[in-house]
Amino acid sequence: MSRGVPFRSVVVSEWTKLRSVRSTWWCTVGYLALVATTGWFGAAITQSAPRPDIAVSSALTGFGLGQVLVVVLGVLAVTSEFGTGMVLASLTAVPGRARLLLAKSVVVGAWCALLSAVLAVFCWFAASRLTAVEGGIPLTDPGVLRQLGLQVACATLTGVLALGLGTVLRSSAGAMGAALGVMLLLPPVLAILASDQAEWVARALPAFRVGDEAFFAVQTSWQHALVVLGAWVAVSWTVGAALLARRDV
Amino acid sequence: MLARVIELRGLTKRYRSRVAVDSLTVTVEPGRVTGFLGPNGSGKTTTMRCILGLSRPTAGTATVLGRPYRELDRPMRHVGALLDPRARHPGRTAHAHLLALAQSNALPRDRVEEVIELVGLGSVAHERVRGFSLGMGQRLGIAAALLGDPDVLLLDEPVNGLDPEGIRWVRELLRSLADEGRTVLVSSHLMSEMEDTADHLVVLGRGRLLADRPMADLLGAHAAVRVRSPQAPVLASALQRSGARVELEIDGALRVEGLDCAQVGDVAFLAGVRVHELGRITASLEAAYLELTGDDVEYRAAAL
Known part of the structure; x- marks a missing residue:
């Protein structure tokens, strides 16, 4: 490990890398536009709701599909290094490979968290304007806060999961396919199968979630979903870091 | 350092x-x-x-x-x-x-x-x-x-x-x-x-x-002396007796390895041989390199 360079410097460098390629901005604009417009329409068609958290839920619908763009962003942040040969320069500059991956994860995670937080607040705003709830929809309502926080947490973890899978597979197409497969494709397939085994597997998969609801998937509690997603992140990241440390580039 | x-x-x-x-x-x-x-x-x-x-x-x-x-x-x-x-x-x-x-x-x-x-x-x-x-x-x-x-x-x-x-x-x-x-x-x-x-x-x-x-060493190791004489065969055998390796060049000059210019001149003088040209030829790095790597080329085009 290169102790001489403060970790902050590596993070700043990774932020420069992320912001200086176009794909980051395409994903960012796409994510903001998709989630915000879907949120606005979701709120507009929900004229009234019995509780504030239910009202906010309909405004958060866009987060489900929006996470596809989070996956693309997270995967590309690492696979573009391998795809272009940039990784040679990166690992020569920062030979501590786990350190490099950690800095990258911090940057990708923080960027996803920031965008998602802005979007969550926007969705709350849309709901509070367009959906009638007795007593209004205060941002400080615990149910509302939980729904919004859950979106931010899921999107952030999804970004880091994509990054981890990208590190393991080192291929943009492979990693995007794997991430979207386990998050978007398999959960509805397993839900349709509706056998006990399929349900068991479905509960172990990280599925996109919109508030308390899983997106076209077998329902689980949000606590369960967060733990499963967190475990996937931890495993893919650890395997990715171990492979990165061992492999020749 | x-x-x-x-x-x-x-x-x-x-x-x-x-x-x-x-x-x-x-x-x-x-x-x-x-x-x-x-x-x-x-x-x-x-x-x-x-x-x-x-x-x-x-x-x-x-x-x-x-x-x-x-x-x-x-x-x-x-x-x-x-x-x-x-x-x-x-x-x-x-x-x-x-x-x-x-x-x-x-x-x-x-x-x-x-x-x-x-x-x-x-x-x-x-x-x-x-x-x-x-x-x-x-x-x-x-x-x-x-x-x-x-x-x-x-x-x-x-x-x-x-x-x-x-x-x-x-x-x-x-x-x-x-x-x-x-x-x-x-x-x-x-x-x-x-x-x-x-x-x-x-x-x-x-x-x-x-x-x-x-x-300089690598080039020097492949350096030689070029000498031209109307009595080339006599000079060649005299040089060989002095321990040099001698080759006949296409143009009739001798390529001498193992002796420097002064030694070649002295040998010629003692043998009573006239010398028309005497000089040092430095091997190009290219030649030295090809000699070194000749057997170790991984990819080689087949001869036509």
């Missing part, structure tokens, strides 16, 4: 059944340009990757400044490397590429503009590198290597794709870096590039060390 060197001890790298680098033991000294030569596929790049910690040696060690590369603090301040002109994201600008590298080693931001000017990319600093020619790409790679003002430089085929002006610029740059006391290791598969640049040569063939000696 001692701490500046690159040290390889029994460095070996095996890929499945193929041995890319075969127990290489070399010390690269500071203050001179060391040419790292060998045919394509002889293990030069693999060796450099092992030095930089990008590949893990199968056996042996590679250290820079007395430590494995991966243990260096702020490596760019100690070692500058140009490995592959494609080692960058094509969508990034030259400036952003260098800035990200500088930041990762906590180097001052001003250094980015400095090296961009130094390599002559000032006018395209904010253009995406996708549109760069191979020569511009090499200049960007050299800029990255110089960012940390390092004591040790490793450059893999730096003049590939450069125009003649660029080649001369690289030569002068390497020369001045070595004169400042830095350690410069520069690889090439082309002799002619090295002849005017390197002071010392490390020659590889099929991953094995073929030579590790000063340029």
Whole structure:
């Protein structure tokens, strides 16, 4: 490990890398536009709701599909290094490979968290304007806060999961396919199968979630979903870091 | 001074059944340009990757400044490397590429503009590198290597794709870096590039060390004396009696190895032979190199 360079410097460098390629901005604009417009329409068609958290839920619908763009962003942040040969320069500059991956994860995670937080607040705003709830929809309502926080947490973890899978597979197409497969494709397939085994597997998969609801998937509690997603992140990241440390580039 | 060197001890790298680098033991000294030569596929790049910690040696060690590369603090301040002109994201600008590298080693931001000017990319600093020619790409790679003002430089085929002006610029740059006391290791598969640049040569063939000696030595070992005499047969046998190896050249002159000009002149005088021409011929590096690597070319075109 290169102790001489403060970790902050590596993070700043990774932020420069992320912001200086176009794909980051395409994903960012796409994510903001998709989630915000879907949120606005979701709120507009929900004229009234019995509780504030239910009202906010309909405004958060866009987060489900929006996470596809989070996956693309997270995967590309690492696979573009391998795809272009940039990784040679990166690992020569920062030979501590786990350190490099950690800095990258911090940057990708923080960027996803920031965008998602802005979007969550926007969705709350849309709901509070367009959906009638007795007593209004205060941002400080615990149910509302939980729904919004859950979106931010899921999107952030999804970004880091994509990054981890990208590190393991080192291929943009492979990693995007794997991430979207386990998050978007398999959960509805397993839900349709509706056998006990399929349900068991479905509960172990990280599925996109919109508030308390899983997106076209077998329902689980949000606590369960967060733990499963967190475990996937931890495993893919650890395997990715171990492979990165061992492999020749 | 001692701490500046690159040290390889029994460095070996095996890929499945193929041995890319075969127990290489070399010390690269500071203050001179060391040419790292060998045919394509002889293990030069693999060796450099092992030095930089990008590949893990199968056996042996590679250290820079007395430590494995991966243990260096702020490596760019100690070692500058140009490995592959494609080692960058094509969508990034030259400036952003260098800035990200500088930041990762906590180097001052001003250094980015400095090296961009130094390599002559000032006018395209904010253009995406996708549109760069191979020569511009090499200049960007050299800029990255110089960012940390390092004591040790490793450059893999730096003049590939450069125009003649660029080649001369690289030569002068390497020369001045070595004169400042830095350690410069520069690889090439082309002799002619090295002849005017390197002071010392490390020659590889099929991953094995073929030579590790000063340029002058290598050339000297293949130097000879050319002598022309109307009584060539008499002179030839006189020279052979003195222990020289003598060959008849196409034009009738004799090529003498093992004696210098003065000795050849003396032999001729004692033998009473008239001499019409006497001079030293220096082998070209090309010839010396071909002789060294002749049996060790990995990829060779079949004779027509």
